[in-house]
Amino acid sequence: MPAVTETLDTVAAVTEGGYKWGFSTDIEMDMAPKGLNEDIVRLISERKGEPEWLLAWRLKAFAAWLKMEEPDWAKIHHPPIDYQDLHYYAAPKKKPGPKSLDEVDPALLAMYEKLGIPLRERAILAGVEPGDVEAGEGERPPVAIDAVFDSVSVATTFRATLAKSGVIFCPISEAVHSHPELVKQYLGSVVPAGDNYFAALNSAVFSDGSFVFIPKGVRCPMELSTYFRINARNTGQFERTLIIVEDGGHVSYLEGCTAPQRDENQLHAAVVELVAMTDATIKYSTVQNWYPGDADGKGGIYNFVTKRGVCRGARSKISWTQVETGSAITWKYPSCILQGDDSVGEFYSVAVTTNRQQADTGTKMIHIGKRSKSTIVSKGISAGRSDNTYRGLVRIMKGADGARNFTQCDSLLIGDQCGAHTVPYIESRNPTAKTEHEATTSKIADDQLFYCRQRGLSQEDAVGLIVNGFCKDVLKELPMEFAVEAQKLLAVSLEGSVG
Amino acid sequence: MLEIKGLHAGIEDKEILRGIDLVVPTGEVHAIMGPNGSGKSTLSYVLSGREGYEVTGGSATFDGHELLEMEPEERAAAGVFLAFQYPVELPGVNNANFLRTALNAQRRARGDAELDAVQFLKMARAEIKRLSMADDMLKRNVNVGFSGGEKKRNEVLQMAILRPKLAILDETDSGLDIDALKIVADGVNALRGPAFSAVVITHYQRLLEHIVPDRVHVLANGRIIRSGGPELALELEAQGYAAVVAEAA
Numbered sequence: 038m039p040a041v042t043e044t045l046d047t048v049a050a051v052t053e054g055g056y057k058w059g060f061s062t063d064i065e066m067d068m069a070p071k072g073l074n075e076d077i078v079r080l081i082s083e084r085k086g087e088p089e090w091l092l093a094w095r096l097k098a099f100a101a102w103l104k105m106e107e108p109d110w111a112k113i114h115h116p117p118i119d120y121q122d123l124h125y126y127a128a129p130k131k132k133p134g135p136k137s138l139d140e141v142d143p144a145l146l147a148m149y150e151k152l153g154i155p156l157r158e159r160a161i162l163a164g165v166e167p168g169d170v171e172a173g174e175g176e177r178p179p180v181a182i183d184a185v186f187d188s189v190s191v192a193t194t195f196r197a198t199l200a201k202s203g204v205i206f207c208p209i210s211e212a213v214h215s216h217p218e219l220v221k222q223y224l225g226s227v228v229p230a231g232d233n234y235f236a237a238l239n240s241a242v243f244s245d246g247s248f249v250f251i252p253k254g255v256r257c258p259m260e261l262s263t264y265f266r267i268n269a270r271n272t273g274q275f276e277r278t279l280i281i282v283e284d285g286g287h288v289s290y291l292e293g294c295t296a297p298q299r300d301e302n303q304l305h306a307a308v309v310e311l312v313a314m315t316d317a318t319i320k321y322s323t324v325q326n327w328y329p330g331d332a333d334g335k336g337g338i339y340n341f342v343t344k345r346g347v348c349r350g351a352r353s354k355i356s357w358t359q360v361e362t363g364s365a366i367t368w369k370y371p372s373c374i375l376q377g378d379d380s381v382g383e384f385y386s387v388a389v390t391t392n393r394q395q396a397d398t399g400t401k402m403i404h405i406g407k408r409s410k411s412t413i414v415s416k417g418i419s420a421g422r423s424d425n426t427y428r429g430l431v432r433i434m435k436g437a438d439g440a441r442n443f444t445q446c447d448s449l450l451i452g453d454q455c456g457a458h459t460v461p462y463i464e465s466r467n468p469t470a471k472t473e474h475e476a477t478t479s480k481i482a483d484d485q486l487f488y489c490r491q492r493g494l495s496q497e498d499a500v501g502l503i504v505n506g507f508c509k510d511v512l513k514e515l516p517m518e519f520a521v522e523a524q525k526l527l528a529v530s531l532e533g534s535v536g
Numbered sequence: 537m538l539e540i541k542g543l544h545a546g547i548e549d550k551e552i553l554r555g556i557d558l559v560v561p562t563g564e565v566h567a568i569m570g571p572n573g574s575g576k577s578t579l580s581y582v583l584s585g586r587e588g589y590e591v592t593g594g595s596a597t598f599d600g601h602e603l604l605e606m607e608p609e610e611r612a613a614a615g616v617f618l619a620f621q622y623p624v625e626l627p628g629v630n631n632a633n634f635l636r637t638a639l640n641a642q643r644r645a646r647g648d649a650e651l652d653a654v655q656f657l658k659m660a661r662a663e664i665k666r667l668s669m670a671d672d673m674l675k676r677n678v679n680v681g682f683s684g685g686e687k688k689r690n691e692v693l694q695m696a697i698l699r700p701k702l703a704i705l706d707e708t709d710s711g712l713d714i715d716a717l718k719i720v721a722d723g724v725n726a727l728r729g730p731a732f733s734a735v736v737i738t739h740y741q742r743l744l745e746h747i748v749p750d751r752v753h754v755l756a757n758g759r760i761i762r763s764g765g766p767e768l769a770l771e772l773e774a775q776g777y778a779a780v781v782a783e784a785a
Contacts, residue, residue: 488626490609491608493641502629502634
């Protein structure tokens with residue numbers, strides 16, 4: 038049988054069985070009734086004991102959202118989303134703090150275990166151990182974790198250690214109370230409440246997320262990480278992350294996400310705002326592995342996310358790295374506003390789509406500062422009957438003398454029923470600016486597979502090797518441990534799509 | 537020992553191999569020569585398990601394995617190595633990683649312990665030195681940006697590292713200058729021994745001056761029409777294929 042036929046047959050044989058994070062956890066939940074109206078917005082704000090100004094901010098966003106329409110320019114198709122058929126708030130019921138692991142809800146522990154969170158961090162997340170144990174010698178460096186379970190942050194580790202160097206890492210719902218001046222100053226300063234349909238929705242109903250503040254001159258002593266998990270049925274997840282790095286500060290932040298396997302589609306509309314002041318660096322890495330739906334396109338997360346960073350000060354740098362393997366639909370354009378002179382924006386992306394997944398993802402680089410520089414490396418891998426679109430904008434403003442952009446978009450096709458599309462927009466209003474755009478499309482060739490197999494590799498290993506080779510320029514941007522995870526994830530996501 | 541009996545195979549409806557009988561005893565090197573379109577490359581692909589070729593009759597066994605029933609990677613683990621006429625490029629995959637993954641996959645399949653990165657590099661560097669190849673060979677991406685000669689040399693390096701029991705060289709000499717030809721020949725000769733056999737497919741006698749075969753077979757129209765000692769290659773070179781084919785017909 039010719040390789041192509043076999044490839045397609047194997048693709049057809051892949052089912053949701055391949056998604057190993059698809060379990061759901063039975064935990065007592067506190068849920069808002071279905072539907073979205075002003076009362077629900079008030080209820081969310083009230084549950085979180087928010088100050089008046091924040092409620093007013095939410096209500097304004099909600100009013101704006103009501104007047105907006107869902108955007109339709111992306112190359113994605115889905116039945117209309119019934120925004121009244123969702124729960125907008127779901128939180129695990131609070132119980133008094135456990136004394137030992139034996140007292141922790143075993144369902145919660147089992148979930149952490151399945152998610153591959155190390156035992157000690159599991160105990161910290163469950164609230165048993167104080168979150169500031171110093172790492173022993175020879176142990177892998179600790180990663181501070183904030184776990185967001187449906188609508189609320191359940192725990193944040195290593196806070197005391199971080200606090201010693203002045204770093205604030207906590208749920209945003211808490212920062213509203215502990216650092217109201219910072220939240221008030223920066224919330225919505227990068228992604229305004231009425232920025233777009235999904236950002237407005239998020240602003241009205243966001244429940245939790247992470248807040249990071251790195252003071253002047255501080256290099257955050259460990260990686261910060263947020264783990265997002267949608268668990269409850271018919272629930273939307275609307276997290277909001279805000280990261281502020283003052284002059285000369287540095288932070289590397291990782292986020293991971295999974296969700297149970299459900300037949301219905303679940304909505305995820307997050308907003309991430311980054312602010313980098315003079316000489317500050319923010320490295321933001323994402324491994325997105327929301328449930329992608331089954332082979333027929335049933336179920337899966339609708340992922341409509343607005344991520345944007347502003348390089349406020351001179352020589353500041355924001356680097357986005359994303360590995361997107363999950364979600365039925367991905368609509369996501371992590372962007373940089375390069376305001377400071379000599380500021381740097383980077384976007385490294387691997388987007389994998391299989392079965393019926395649709396991804397429309399890319400970036401926006403807005404050059405305002407002189408000699409601002411941006412690099413875009415996008416690798417799209419399409420298999421099955423999926424559609425994978427790169428959509429990117431490079432805009433050079435009038436004052437951005439000597440701005441530079443380099444864009445590279447590569448697409449890899451597996452099988453002959455998938456699609457890869459590249460939609461670059463380049464707008465230059467400054468004659469001294471330089472932009473470069475390179476694009477390639479290739480297929481995993483039968484002769485590449487045969488060559489690998491003749492040397493002893495299984496078909497699966499061969500695909501893994503070729504795909505990882507294709508993505509190398511992006512994977513090398515990820516923090517070490519994440520890179521290993523991402524490589525495995527790529528292999529698992531594409532399992533059976535050729536072999 | 538490789539034993540091919542009455543092998544018929546082709547692509548789609550076109551029969552290319554029309555009954556091949558060939559025995560290559562363990563420890564011997566056999567050359568297969570023949571004009572273009574005689575089925576030489578098809579034979580190497582059928583033996584190594586490339587998809588798209590349909591076997592319509594006959595058998596091929598190697599050391600007791602029914603080759604034609606096995607997946608390509610199983611044949612590789614059993615010790616079958618094909619040096620490609622046109623080696624394939626693998627962008628972003630470096631040679632060292634590729635070879636270690638391949639070697640360990642084979643070792644796993646045979647129940648041997650895998651080599652860690654240090655053990656592998658030590659062994660690979662020794663082979664590179666022995667073959668007088670450049671050190672950066674292992675760091676470069678598999679065949680990407682290699683000249684024709686470098687690609688062929690890389691095939692020989694892979695062979696030296698994977699240590700097959702049966703090597704099939706599909707016109708490995710095509711497009712090589714004399715120096716490269718000698719490196720390729722040295723690579724094969726270094727592996728020669730009582731446990732190694734090779735099938736050397738070539739158009740020209742030239743390679744056989746450096747790899748002296750135990751037997752020479754002439755393939756024409758999908759059949760072996762003549763077999764003989766190394767002197768048969770010289771005869772072909774002197775008279776041309778047409779004369780030998782006409783004589784056999």
